[in-house]
Amino acid sequence: MNVVLHSRSTLLAAMLLGISPSALVYASGPAPVPVPPSTPVNIVNAASIAHAEGIQHPFQQVASCQGSSSTGCESSLALPADRRLVLEYVSARCTVPGNSVLVSIDVSTTVDRASTASRHILSHVDHPLSHSAIAAHPVKIYADAGSVVTLHAAIDIGQPTWACDFSLSGQSVDVP
Helix, strand or coil, X not given: CCEEECCHHHHHHHHHCCCCHHHEEECCCCCCCCCCCCCCCCCCCHHHHHHHCCCCEEEEEEEEEECCCCCEEEEEEECXXXXXXXXXXXXXXXXXXXXCCEEEEEEEECXXXXXXXXXXXXXXXXXXXXXXXXXXXXXXXEECCCCEEEEEEEECCCCCCXXXXXXXXXXXXXXX
């Protein structure tokens, strides 16, 4: 039996376990692992691959809201009655006047028509020199078919010239 050792403490451990020091092999480092040659892949039908992975309908939506002298702005989109929504990425860029701060940004969805909407808070980074705040998140947020997805942002002081642009992407899934 040969054992590869990397330190003196391993030699002591081997002796305590009853392994003969003459059966030990000393290594200078890990052995190189051969890398097989790569094979180019040509995707002929991306839609078939997406469908095989359960992605039925890719989804992208852009929405905006304008503050107009208030502390909050809101935009919403109604989902079709025959498709659920799975949001996988949400981003937003808000233009905020210099004397204001973005307080919150969120996405609200409903997954059970009997319940109220769930508010998904997004963290954001303020960029005061460019008068903006940015949020960008990989997410897994669900919404029922026929429900409304609401995008909301709020600042601390009402201003006439602030706004947020949202981008959503994911997939819509047929309701059986």
